[in-house]
Amino acid sequence: MLHRKKFIISLSLFALVLTGLAAFRPQDKKPKHNFKVLPKDISHDDLKKVMDGWCQALGVKCGFCHAPSADSTSHRLDFASDAKPEKNIARSMYKMTGKINKKYFSFNKDEKGEVIPAISCITCHRGNPHPGEVK
Numbered sequence: 242m243l244h245r246k247k248f249i250i251s252l253s254l255f256a257l258v259l260t261g262l263a264a265f266r267p268q269d270k271k272p273k274h275n276f277k278v279l280p281k282d283i284s285h286d287d288l289k290k291v292m293d294g295w296c297q298a299l300g301v302k303c304g305f306c307h308a309p310s311a312d313s314t315s316h317r318l319d320f321a322s323d324a325k326p327e328k329n330i331a332r333s334m335y336k337m338t339g340k341i342n343k344k345y346f347s348f349n350k351d352e353k354g355e356v357i358p359a360i361s362c363i364t365c366h367r368g369n370p371h372p373g374e375v376k
């Protein structure tokens with residue numbers, strides 16, 4: 242009898258440990274990223290280069306595309322949020338730019354035969370977020 246009780250106790254302890262482990266899985270602590278056009282495994286440095294490049298091309302700051310954090314006491318931006326429509330427009334601009342390069346500029350190759358992107362955001366934007374406006 243005692244033997245069986247011990248067995249049940251250790252079984253429930255084991256179950257407790259398992260639930261505990263499940264609650265602290267390392268992937269739960271990772272910040273959630275929200276990449277739909279850039280490579281999901283992009284390095285921090287490369288991401289910074291892309292974002293700085295977009296800021297320069299459009300003549301804007303990060304907050305042009307990124308919404309403020311939902312926590313109003315924090316003055317940070319919530320980079321993963323899609324709340325600002327400009328962020329999704331930027332995604333479709335990125336896809337459009339890639340398509341134009343592939344479809345119309347594939348002759349643009351370096352000596353190794355690698356395609357050099359002929360156009361980029363700055364080709365149209367030239368430091369202006371609204372290149373379509375005619376003044």
Ligand code: HEC
Binds near residue numbers: 274292304
């Ligand atoms: C023209 C719009 C635009 C500007 C300006 C911009 N970003 Fe972004 N950013 C995006 C888009 C779009 C994505 C998501 C890319 C994707 O879906 O693959 C993104 C993603 C990010 C992410 C990753 C968020 C995540 O999901 O983990 C970070 C961090 C980030 N941007 C930082 C910055 C910083 C810092 C600046 C200013 C230096 C900046 N961005 C300027 C459009 C912009």
Ligand code: HEC
Binds near residue numbers: 331362364365374
């Ligand atoms: C072929 C030309 C062209 C290229 C290349 C291009 N854009 Fe655009 N983009 C436009 C035009 C035109 C508009 C509309 C501007 C307006 O509202 O006057 C626009 C609008 C936008 C807007 C919305 C601005 C707003 O407030 O309405 C964002 C954001 C943007 N582009 C980001 C980008 C990014 C990021 C890239 C590069 C990945 C890029 N664009 C490449 C032509 C281009």
